[in-house]
Each structure stands twice: as C-alpha cells, then as structure tokens.
Amino acid sequence: MKSTRPIAHLLQEKQSSILLPATWIATFAGLVILIPAFDTRLDSLQRLTSLVAGSAVIGYSWLLYRWIYPLSERRSSLRWVIALFNVAGLAALTACLTGVVQIVAFVLFGLSATLSAIFLGRWPTHAYILVFTALTLLLFPLVPALQLPWMVWPGFALLTFFLNEALCRVGDSLSARIEHLEAINRVSRTISATIETDKLIALVCAAVQEALLADTYYVGLFNGDMLRLELFYDDGEFFPPIEVPLENTLSGWVLNNQQSLLLRDLPKDIPSLGVNPRMIGKSKPSLSWMGTPISISKRTLGILAMASYQKNTFDQADLELLESMANQVALVIDNAYRYAEVEKQSRLDSLTQVYNHGQFLAYLDEFSQFTNISQTPLGLIMLDVDYFKQYNDAYGHMAGDQALTELVAVIRQNIRNSDILGRWGGEEFSILLPETNAQQAMQVADRIRLSVKSLEITSLDGKTLPLPTVSQGLAVLSEAGTAEKLVDLADQRLYRAKARGRNQIEPPPGVESSLDSLNSDPDQAA
Template sequence: MPEKDFDEKNNSFAAGNMSMYERKVQEHERKIYDLKNLINLGISLSSNLDFESLVESILYSCIGQLFLDKVVILLQVDIDVDNYYIHMAKGYDEEFNRDRIILKSDSPLLKALSENPFPSLFDELMQNSDLTGDLNELSMLQPNLIVPMKSKNSLNGLIILGSKLTGESITYSEIEFLQDLAKFAAIAVENSRLYRMATLDRMTRLFIHHYFQERLVEEIKRSNRGKTPLTIIMSDIDHFKKFNDTYGHQQGDIVLKEAARLFRNNTRSIDIPARYGGEEFAIILPETDLTAGINIAKRLRQVIEEHEFPGQDTPLHVTISLGVAMYNPEIDFDKKDLIGRADSAMYKAKESGRNKVVAHKG
C-alpha cells in the first residue's frame, strides 16, 4: 500500500475514533448535567411545603425539561378523600373543564399503576381491556404518557403528559428523568400534605388560629420590607348560638363547613383564610389595600347571605358581620394592634344591625 494511502486511511480512522470519543464525552456531560438538575430539583421540591407552589414546580419541571404541549397533575386532595382530581393543568383552552375528570381510589387504573409505578405509554395501557373505562375518562386530556407518583405504599397522584412540541418521541433518558422526578415529587407531595394537615382545621379546611398568627407576623414583615399594602378581615356568623339552639349542633357544623368552603372559593391563592375560633373566620389579604379589602368583604357578605345552606327539610340562611383593617406601621406596632382594629370594626358591624361590613380607617 502506498504510504500516502496508508496515511489517509490512518487519519480517517483516527478522526472516526475522535468523533466517537467526542460523542461519548457529550453523552456523559449530558448525563451529569441532567443529574445535577435532578438533584437541584429534588432539593427544591423537598424544601417546599407550600402545596400550590410545589404542584406548580412539578408541572413546570416537566414542561421545561421535555418541551411538552400539555401537562396535568392529578392528585388525591387529602388522605381522607377517596377521589383523585385534576389539581393543575397547563396547555388547555379556557373552556377545558377540569372538574369533569375524577378517578376513584379503587379504580382499576390506579390499582394497576400503584402495583407497577413506572411511566406508561397511554396507547400501551389502552391494550388492557380492564383499564379502558378509566382511560376513556382521561382521553380528553390527549395523554401520551402517564407517570405515577408513589411514596412508600401510597399513590399520591399522577403526572399526565401530552406530546413534545418538537413532534419527537420521548426518549429513554427522558423517561428515566420522569421516573426519578416522580419519586421526588411523591415524597414532597406527601410531606406537604402532612404539613397542610397540621395547619388546617379538620372541620372547615381553613387554616388554624396558630398558623394565622404566624403568617400575619410574616406578612407584616413582608409589607414593611416591600412597602406593599396588607389588609385583614375579621368575621363572625350572626346569631350562631341561637342557630345551634334552634337547629342543633350538627346543623351548625354543616353551616360552618359550607361557609368555610364559600370563603375558600371567594379568596385568592395568596390569601390566608383561617378559622379564628368557633364561628369566627379571619383572612389575611397580602398586597391588598383597604378599598380592595372592603370589596372582598362585601362580596363575602353577599355570597353568605344569598347562599342556601342545606337543612333537614328546607334550605337555611345565615348572615355574617365583617370588620376590615389595613396595616398601618405608624399605629400597628405589632399584630395585636392590627387584629384589634379589625375586630373592633367587626363588632361595630354587629352593633349597627349585623350582616354588614365596617372598615377601621386608622
């Protein structure tokens, strides 16, 4: 073989080896990068006890890592609630009704995914005739992959993924990422749920008194740092003792639960509605001035007044009195001063006829 031809073949072989070596290096670098991301994500999730922001982090981690068009997080809201609901969804139009999709905890699909908690392609699951009923329920989500979130022996939820925006198939390494993410997410969801249970009133599902006091201190500090408005509402169900004497304490409990639900449904995700004690509810309204706080209180008063509370024979009605106060660092030297002003306004609402909103304009 001529020396020139030998050199060319040798150079070509060396170049091929170099190209293969570079690909291997890039592949290892990619794995190290993904592993670092996963570790950072795991640390972030495990340190986040705020349920809503935790679920949001899980959802956007999937979208950001895989460039997906749709993601749904299906969760069991509380340990003592049997059904799994859509808690958060991204990539669907405004007409999408997430309340339509509910899976019961004893459904064949959830049982199968709990026994085999690994990412599963939707089309492959559809080949199992025992699961088609549940899967048809999920078909409107246009799912591509379903990833179970299982912690210990508990299936805490499902991550339901659509297709990649690039049109490419999900790769094996991406499925590995999702599997690891789901493990972190399941533990984080469980921890957050336990934290919520410790901070929520069991009857009303509003925050407990102690949590309200702690958060008010935090929000006052945040208001001072950012020079942002902060308002609180104190409220009390009118003539509640008389209501209990007339209809019984069980009926009174129904009213408390239903009124609390109306409070939750008519406040923002950043607000902190709490059961202050007995039939008294309180709300912390971050980044809210007095005018906006009064409007929220008026809406709550109207919603409660117009609501038909379930009774044994006929619907029942109750009203509430509300007091509103905005934090003023010149006169509110601590949380007690702010609470005292809102409380004083609430009692003025009661003294002036009840079923009213009164603001303390200090």
C-alpha cells in the same frame, strides 16, 4: 461488552475458600509426581526429575495461594506475567513427565486454567491456553516422553477453552448483576436523603445519570391530562420544567399501556407503535429510547425515560435497571407526596380547609414585614358568624358545620387567590388582604355580606335552611403600625359591629359603605 476484570473481584471474602481446595488438589498432584522419585528401578536422573518436579508443583501451588493470586487482584499488571510464568512452568513439567504420571499434567492444566479464569481474567486465561497448546505441539516431536497421542492436547485445550469462556461469561453476568444492585443501592441512598419533591427530582436524575449513560433523560409527573417534565436534560443542558401533552407520544404509550418500552432503533421501531413523537429540547433526533412508568400500588405517578443519539445504546439489562430505579423513585416520590399532604393539612383547619390560627399568624407576620418594607397597603377583616350557638341549637351541629363550609366557599368567591383566609377560632374567620387599602377592604366586606344574605343551604334531611349572617370588623396596617395592633384593632371593630345589632360592618374612620342603607337596616339584624 465483555468484562476484562477477573471473577475474583466479585468474591473478595470467598477467595480463600476457592483457592485452598485447589491448592490441596495441586499438592496431591505434586505427591503423585513424587512417587517415581522413590522407585529404585528408575535411573537417578528420572528419580531426580520427579523429585524436583513434584516439589516444584507443591511449593509453587502454595506460593500461588498465599501471595501471587491475592497480589494479582491489587496489581492488574501482574496478571499477564503470572499467566506466562504458569505456561512456561507447566510446559516444562509436561516435557519432564513420563508414563501414567503424565496424566497429572492434564489435571494441573485444567486446574490452572480455571484458577486463571477466576483470578487473572478472560484474556490472560485464553492466552495461557493458546500458548500452552502451541508449546505442547512444538515439543511433541522433540520430546519422546510425550507418549499420549498428539491430538489429545489440542482437544483437551479446546475443551478447557470453552469451559473457561463459559466461566468468564457467568462472571460477566454476575458482575453486571452486582453493578445493577449497586446502582439501585446508590439511587436508594441518594434519593432517601430528602422528602422535598423538587430536591428529590434533582437527586433522582443525578443518580440515574451516574448509573446509565444517556444523552437525554427526564422525569415526568402527571399533571391532569398533561405530563410535567419536572427535570429535563438533553445533550449537556438542563431545561426548565415544561408541560407536554401525552397524546400520540412515547411517554403516553408507556403510561397508557402501563408497561416499559425499549426501542433500540427508534426510526425503525416507531411505526409499529402508532405514535408520532414530538421533539423537545435540542433539535437533534434520538435514535434509541427507553422508558418505564413510575407506579406504586397500581397508581401511576409519572415516567422515567432516557434516550440516546446512537442506535442500540440500551439493552434489556439497562431497561431492567431503569425499572428498578423507577420502583425506588416511586416509593420516595409517594412518601414525598404524603409528607407534603400531611404538612399541608397541618397548616389547615380540618373542617373548612382554610389556614388554621397558627398558619394565619405566620402569614400575617410575613406580609406585615413585607408591607412595611415595600410601603404598600395591607388590610384585615375579622369576621364572626352571628348567633351561631342558637343556629346550632336550632338546626343541629351538622347543619352548623355545613353552614361554616358554605360560608368559606362564599368568602373564597369574593376574595383574590393572593388573599389569605384563615379560621381564627370557632365561628370566627380572618381575611388578610395584601395591597388593599381601607376603602377596598370595605368593598370586599360588602360583597361578602351581600352574598351571605342571599344564600341558603340544604340540610342532610333535605330541608332548606338560611345561612346565618356575619359581622365584620376592618383595619389596615397603616393605622395600626404592627401586626399585633392590626389584629387588635380589627377585633375591636368586629365587636362594635356585633353590638350594633349583627349583620354589620365596622370600617376604619372615614370609610363609607357603598351599601350604607343595608348597613343600617334593622331588618337585616338577626
């Protein structure tokens, strides 16, 4: 669609630099018109006409420069009035001029039409050229002073028309490009306000919706072999996140080919792609579609796509804008992922990748408060590797590190995903067991001890090494009352278990091990 706004709105700070040279040209033309006023060979009427016409051109040119054209930028309703006034004035001037001076009218006409295209816009300028040409042709047989061949005026007007249409189209292109850059800037400012992925996706879609009109749009991120639509909007309604397969879909084509795709007429263009897109959201088929990968450093994160229920809704400029937005989105999503990974690592032990001491305490406080409110049980196991210093001395610290990571893997196999595993410090670990009573906690501890007993590890030099045994102390919140006393009670029992010869479990009073013979077998002590 062609813009109706004048080019001047793109050049707010440059208007004076455009108008001033044009005003001096018009002033020079006015001085040329004034020359006959001082020619004594002409009669008084001709001299007076030249004096009035030249003075009017000079005065009106500076009036346009100082007030009229700047005012038209603020009050669009004045543009047509200015154009018609320019027509009337130039037509009257043309009728008054004679001889060689009449050529000045050509200069003023071309100059005025160019300024009109810049400051008044396309349609007032076209109307100006058309009305002036029509008036000139009407006056030609009535005014003997019009000595130039009559075909000169429409020919020059036609040339001016095409030149100014070209100028207006350049302005349209510049305007679209500036809007493109402004949209990207808005997106960049909007999405840089957060580094949380969920909030980021919502901000992305809000910014895209503002920049490009579409019935459907979505942001999809890779999730294994599936595409997770983190935010999906269709026909005025937001849908919850959903996972869709990539195979045989438009999104899959974009991501597999690593290139953007623009389909102006979806039913007509789709057969050439060899895909069979599925319908999600509203049961209403899209007729135009475009999508682009969200990629950074040759790593694809997902896709940004839009669709419309109308054909030919999007063009190449829209696709380029979508690509620019996707580049901005990729940078911010990558930063969000990196921030999330750093934040995650700050909560984990670097060697074993379980929760560190501080994060475990935070979860302990959170779960103890919830347990007191919900009146559900909460168990805690404090676990320590037996004779770990001697193990390091015998097999080396690398083997010791490997033993700890293998121990963590064994513990994970024997607890639930909802349980919390943390490294309390050194070779000591803590296991928080929500909704677990003392007897159930004892069963977990038994399973861990049996699994550790039967496990061996292979050192870096290929030797088979035993995994060191562990001692465990158990406590439940119902007997401790507070999180601090719960830790203290489990820790005391851990030391009692170690004092009994290692590879032992010290449960709360009244709790028996289902493997009690193992618990008392001295051969199991390391």
